Amino acid sequence: MADILIKNGRVICPDQGLDEVADLLITDGRIATIGAVREPAHEVIDAAGKIVCPGLIDMHVHLREPGDCDEETIATGSAAAIAGGFTTIVAMPNTDPPIDNPAAAEYVINKGRQANLANVLPAGAITLGREGTELTEMGLISLAGAAAFTDDGSWVTSAGLMAKALKYAKLTGLPIMSHCEDPSLAGNGVMNAGRAAAELGLAGTPVSAEETAIARDIILAHETGGRLHVTHVSTAGGVELIRRAKERGDNITADATPHHLTLTEEFARGYNTNARVNPPLRTKADVDALRAGIKDGTIDAIASDHAPHAPQEKACEFDKAAPGVVGLETTLSMLAAKLVGTDFLTWPELIAALTIRPARALGIAKGTLRPGADADIVVIDPAAEWIIDSARFVSRGRNCPFDGMSVVGRAEVVIAGGAIKDV
Amino acid sequence: MWDRKHLLGIAELSAEEITEILDKAQHYTATALDESTTSDKLRGKRVALMFFENSTRTRVSFELAAQRLGASVTAMQMSASSVAKGESLRDTVLTVDAMGVDFMVVRHSSAGAPHQIAGWVSASVLNAGDGTHEHPTQALLDMLTIRRHKNDFDGLRVGIVGDIAHSRVARSDLIALKKLGADVVLIGPPTLVPGAFAQLGAEVAHNFDNAIHNCDVLYMLRIQCERLGGQQFPSMREYCEFYRLDGPRMRRAKPDVLVMHPGPMNRGIEIAADVADGPNAVVLEQVANGVAVRMALLDMMNNHR
Numbered sequence: 271m272a273d274i275l276i277k278n279g280r281v282i283c284p285d286q287g288l289d290e291v292a293d294l295l296i297t298d299g300r301i302a303t304i305g306a307v308r309e310p311a312h313e314v315i316d317a318a319g320k321i322v323c324p325g326l327i328d329m330h331v332h333l334r335e336p337g338d339c340d341e342e343t344i345a346t347g348s349a350a351a352i353a354g355g356f357t358t359i360v361a362m363p364n365t366d367p368p369i370d371n372p373a374a375a376e377y378v379i380n381k382g383r384q385a386n387l388a389n390v391l392p393a394g395a396i397t398l399g400r401e402g403t404e405l406t407e408m409g410l411i412s413l414a415g416a417a418a419f420t421d422d423g424s425w426v427t428s429a430g431l432m433a434k435a436l437k438y439a440k441l442t443g444l445p446i447m448s449h450c451e452d453p454s455l456a457g458n459g460v461m462n463a464g465r466a467a468a469e470l471g472l473a474g475t476p477v478s479a480e481e482t483a484i485a486r487d488i489i490l491a492h493e494t495g496g497r498l499h500v501t502h503v504s505t506a507g508g509v510e511l512i513r514r515a516k517e518r519g520d521n522i523t524a525d526a527t528p529h530h531l532t533l534t535e536e537f538a539r540g541y542n543t544n545a546r547v548n549p550p551l552r553t554k555a556d557v558d559a560l561r562a563g564i565k566d567g568t569i570d571a572i573a574s575d576h577a578p579h580a581p582q583e584k585a586c587e588f589d590k591a592a593p594g595v596v597g598l599e600t601t602l603s604m605l606a607a608k609l610v611g612t613d614f615l616t617w618p619e620l621i622a623a624l625t626i627r628p629a630r631a632l633g634i635a636k637g638t639l640r641p642g643a644d645a646d647i648v649v650i651d652p653a654a655e656w657i658i659d660s661a662r663f664v665s666r667g668r669n670c671p672f673d674g675m676s677v678v679g680r681a682e683v684v685i686a687g688g689a690i691k692d693v
Numbered sequence: 694m695w696d697r698k699h700l701l702g703i704a705e706l707s708a709e710e711i712t713e714i715l716d717k718a719q720h721y722t723a724t725a726l727d728e729s730t731t732s733d734k735l736r737g738k739r740v741a742l743m744f745f746e747n748s749t750r751t752r753v754s755f756e757l758a759a760q761r762l763g764a765s766v767t768a769m770q771m772s773a774s775s776v777a778k779g780e781s782l783r784d785t786v787l788t789v790d791a792m793g794v795d796f797m798v799v800r801h802s803s804a805g806a807p808h809q810i811a812g813w814v815s816a817s818v819l820n821a822g823d824g825t826h827e828h829p830t831q832a833l834l835d836m837l838t839i840r841r842h843k844n845d846f847d848g849l850r851v852g853i854v855g856d857i858a859h860s861r862v863a864r865s866d867l868i869a870l871k872k873l874g875a876d877v878v879l880i881g882p883p884t885l886v887p888g889a890f891a892q893l894g895a896e897v898a899h900n901f902d903n904a905i906h907n908c909d910v911l912y913m914l915r916i917q918c919e920r921l922g923g924q925q926f927p928s929m930r931e932y933c934e935f936y937r938l939d940g941p942r943m944r945r946a947k948p949d950v951l952v953m954h955p956g957p958m959n960r961g962i963e964i965a966a967d968v969a970d971g972p973n974a975v976v977l978e979q980v981a982n983g984v985a986v987r988m989a990l991l992d993m994m995n996n997h998r
Contacts, residue, residue, distance in 0.1 A: 585783050
């Protein structure tokens with residue numbers, strides 16, 4: 271007998287261009303059939319009125335382990351992922367110690383397996399200690415199971431070293447995720463440079479800090495033929511640079527975060543430290559450009575940049591607050607409310623940016639409901655109304671800019687590797 | 694009619710509120726420096742001076758103002774206290790609040806710190822300067838000084854000269870002057886006068902010699918070497934050549950131009966000694982007005998505790 275039958279859901283699989291009411295059958299941890307299913311199964315889920323789609327993929331999260339487990343662990347972060355509908359997450363290497371060697375990558379994978387919730391894939395560092403001077407053993411780190419390389423949090427400032435990394439990483443087939451921000455332009459900026467920063471008396475980071483970095487990395491990727499992924503794009507100019515590079519055929523991908531797709535620099539007024547993020551929240555024109563980029567595919571993926579911090583890291587002076595916000599438990603609902611609820615995106619378009627598009631950017635066989643694929647599935651109730659309450663998060667991080675907001679849509683059932691997980 | 698618990702910045706005040714403070718301060722100018730005329734309006738009230746960043750004139754000015762009104766004043770040594778032991782700002786101010794103070798006068802190197810503190814404590818918070826954001830009591834004493842000499846702000850043209858980008862005084866003065874109806878021109882090298890300030894309602898000029906002739910007030914800012922992150926101009930010599938207010942430049946200015954400076958002055962850098970001591974300068978009068986303005990504020994805020 272089959273394992274799980276999900277009946278009468280609106281099955282959306284952008285990879286196959288599928289959007290129809292159907293049954294979905296899971297056998298031996300894999301997708302068996304989509305259609306009208308008459309077979310019995312051990313478990314039957316009634317998904318009438320619900321959306322059935324591939325488990326969501328977040329290619330940019332911080333799980334803080336190894337390091338400060340007061341902020342998050344691989345287990346709590348994985349649980350937060352499941353609660354938000356994510357079955358695959360890519361853990362950034364800026365841990366303490368950083369993931370800059372094969373043993374460290376294996377540690378993350380093993381901890382993820384022990385948690386037995388979401389698929390946890392480590393990203394390895396590009397340079398030893400993320401110091402920007404010497405390449406890591408990218409080949410061995412890829413054999414250990416890494417999904418990407420990044421010095422996230424820092425840009426590789428040496429163009430020569432970045433060119434070498436893009437070239438060498440071709441041997442692994444994995445993308446180089448670049449945190450595009452030139453520190454010589456960003457200076458000590460803590461928010462977007464502009465009128466709001468001038469009024470608040472806070473140091474600003476100009477868009478040029480991001481855009482010159484993106485431009486350089488695009489040129490290097492073009493010349494080396496390396497796989498560049500630009501993570502957390504925040505500016506209209508950045509979107510335009512990536513669009514032009516794609517138009518000339520460069521093999522470049524990019525992601526944007528839910529907060530950059532929904533909030534502007536105005537959010538910093540009142541010195542709300544949840545507005546302290548890197549890159550900073552920009553202007554309405556930038557938000558609009560990012561949304562258009564998601565819509566036309568210039569920006570491939572939506573990634574949360576889930577960055578949990580201990581309360582004292584945020585209950586402090588704005589310019590001393592740790593940058594970053596949590597996102598795993600709010601991404602789906604915020605975007606459903608702000609992008610689908612406003613008819614800017616259709617459900618299949620939003621789901622594509624959270625499933626097959628990040629899967630392709632990473633080169634992993636996930637994010638699809640094709641028969642034979644891993645049974646990573648989420649059942650979404652698109653009508654569920656709820657109010658975001660960070661006190662109830664599964665994540666240890668409470669630093670959520672969307673706290674208290676009303677949203678619509680929620681992950682109801684999450685299946686990873688054919689097993690139903692506790693949401 | 695004043696009904697605020699805190700004074701956090703000029704930005705949130707209306708022109709009417711600013712005028713109300715100035716009127717009250719005007720009343721106190723007669724008594725502010727007179728030891729014999731202490732009042733008891735703040736008798737039994739406790740004022741904590743919490744200067745997380747060094748200051749002499751602002752701290753002493755607040756201390757004298759509070760004492761004149763009969764309050765008990767505690768000047769806390771923040772640099773030698775729990776802050777140095779790694780305590781968070783929130784814990785530090787909650788601790789002081791728990792001891793029962795009525796007013797916290799806060800100076801802090803982080804923009805917005807007084808606003809955050811106001812959200813944490815039950816005391817009334819007075820911003821005595823936060824990072825590169827605001828210095829509202831300085832702006833109020835400056836407005837009082839200008840009003841006493843020029844009477845009316847309407848049509849008045851004020852040039853603020855120097856490091857605008859890193860100056861909380863420039864921000865607060867600009868906002869106050871615009872609210873009161875004056876025109877403001879910000880003068881300095883492009884690296885120190887960000888274009889974003891034009892959006893705040895100011896004119897921006899980089900050539901001091903061309904901008905000086907129609908100013909009614911010249912407000913010279915201290916070049917704050919300690920606050921400059923990275924090199925904003927090639928050399929002090931070059932800065933002085935273009936922006937120092939000296940004798941030759943004064944001859945281009947209106948004969949009755951008012952010369953102001955928030956102190957402490959770098960004589961020979963942004964202002965020549967003979968100009969600082971000359972007939973147009975009102976630097977010490979600004980200082981005197983500072984005590985009166987702070988008395989007025991404490992008095993008005995005390996009525997709304």
